[in-house]
Amino acid sequence: MIELWNVSRALGLVSLLLMGVVLALGALHNTSMSRAAAKAMPRFVLVALHRNLALITVVFVALHVVAVLVTPYLPLRWFHVVVPGTASFNPWPVGLGAVALDLLLAVVISSSLRRYLSKRAWLVVHWTSYVCFPVAVAHAVVNASFRGGTWWTLVVPLLASALVVAGLIYRRASRRRAAADVPLADRGRTDPAEARRAADHATGAQPVVREMRVVPRAKPSPAPGSPAEDEARTETLGGPEAPTVALPPRPRHR
Amino acid sequence: MASGGRSAKLAQHEQNKRTIVELTAWITVAAAMLVVGLHAGISASSTAADVPRVTTAEYR
Numbered sequence: 001m002i003e004l005w006n007v008s009r010a011l012g013l014v015s016l017l018l019m020g021v022v023l024a025l026g027a028l029h030n031t032s033m034s035r036a037a038a039k040a041m042p043r044f045v046l047v048a049l050h051r052n053l054a055l056i057t058v059v060f061v062a063l064h065v066v067a068v069l070v071t072p073y074l075p076l077r078w079f080h081v082v083v084p085g086t087a088s089f090n091p092w093p094v095g096l097g098a099v100a101l102d103l104l105l106a107v108v109i110s111s112s113l114r115r116y117l118s119k120r121a122w123l124v125v126h127w128t129s130y131v132c133f134p135v136a137v138a139h140a141v142v143n144a145s146f147r148g149g150t151w152w153t154l155v156v157p158l159l160a161s162a163l164v165v166a167g168l169i170y171r172r173a174s175r176r177r178a179a180a181d182v183p184l185a186d187r188g189r190t191d192p193a194e195a196r197r198a199a200d201h202a203t204g205a206q207p208v209v210r211e212m213r214v215v216p217r218a219k220p221s222p223a224p225g226s227p228a229e230d231e232a233r234t235e236t237l238g239g240p241e242a243p244t245v246a247l248p249p250r251p252r253h254r
Numbered sequence: 255m256a257s258g259g260r261s262a263k264l265a266q267h268e269q270n271k272r273t274i275v276e277l278t279a280w281i282t283v284a285a286a287m288l289v290v291g292l293h294a295g296i297s298a299s300s301t302a303a304d305v306p307r308v309t310t311a312e313y314r
Contacts, residue, residue: 002300002305003293003297005305006293006296006297006300007289007293009292009293009296010288010289010290010292010293010296011289013292014285014288014289014292017285017288018285041270041273042270044270045270045273045274048274049274049277049278052274052277052278053278053281056278056281056282056285060285060289145303145304147303148300148301148302148303148304149299149300149301149303149304150295150296150299150300150301150304152295152299153292153295153296156292
């Protein structure tokens with residue numbers, strides 16, 4: 001039965017390592033590294049690899065949870081690993097593991113239902129993986145025994161954290177390099193007209209323009225030299241009466 | 255000419271899909287082997303302090 005406990009620990013460590021790899025791959029998405037890799041293979045290969053590794057991680061996490069639950073001398077029930085703070089045995093480590101599992105489930109379920117969610121909602125839930133990972137690392141570190149002989153297993157959370165941090169640092173540096181092309185004075189500035197055009201383009205909205213034109217009232221031209229012409233000139237000096245006419249909007253061309 | 259390009263593109267797409275499956279399979283095998291290795295290492299170096307102690311009340 002001790003063997004089952006050791007198996008569950010090994011499964012948990014490998015899950016953590018896989019999670020680190022998945023997170024690092026996600027962080028490198030759309031950076032210069034992924035673009036360089038995309039030259040060798042299409043981008044969908046990298047995206048599919050990220051997704052497949054995430055699914056494998058879920059399988060390993062599920063095996064880890066099942067192994068913990070079926071270990072006979074651990075007094076854990078299924079709700080202890082789902083609802084944080086309900087376990088009386090090792091409350092903090094188990095609670096952290098439950099939080100990490102719930103966040104992982106949220107990411108997996110939201111990704112499965114991605115077509116029914118808005119991109120923003122999906123992205124917000126997806127970014128909780130950056131919360132899930134540190135919680136999982138804390139779960140691993142708190143569970144490790146510092147007095148026993150298996151202290152070396154702490155190498156795994158350390159390695160996974162290093163992977164994620166390296167991915168995030170590279171992403172940050174990659175974004176900064178892209179921003180360096182913009183002159184310092186123009187950074188963070190947007191031309192309002194350009195922004196409006198971009199918003200119209202993004203939303204597909206057509207701005208409704210009600211054109212206002214000055215249309216002079218048509219008058220019969222008087223004969224040259226007649227008193228009517230002088231009157232007309234006087235009237236012109238005073239300004240022609242020009243009614244403002246609202247024209248109907250132009251027909252839309254799509 | 256166009257059909258040749260299309261068939262080459264299809265073949266490349268199939269190759270890419272195979273690459274995804276193979277990479278996934280290799281990573282899964284590596285992860286499984288890592289589990290076995292870690293299990294062996296943990297079992298070899300495990301001491302009494304590494305085993306969670308459960309009181310009788312907790313077990314009950």
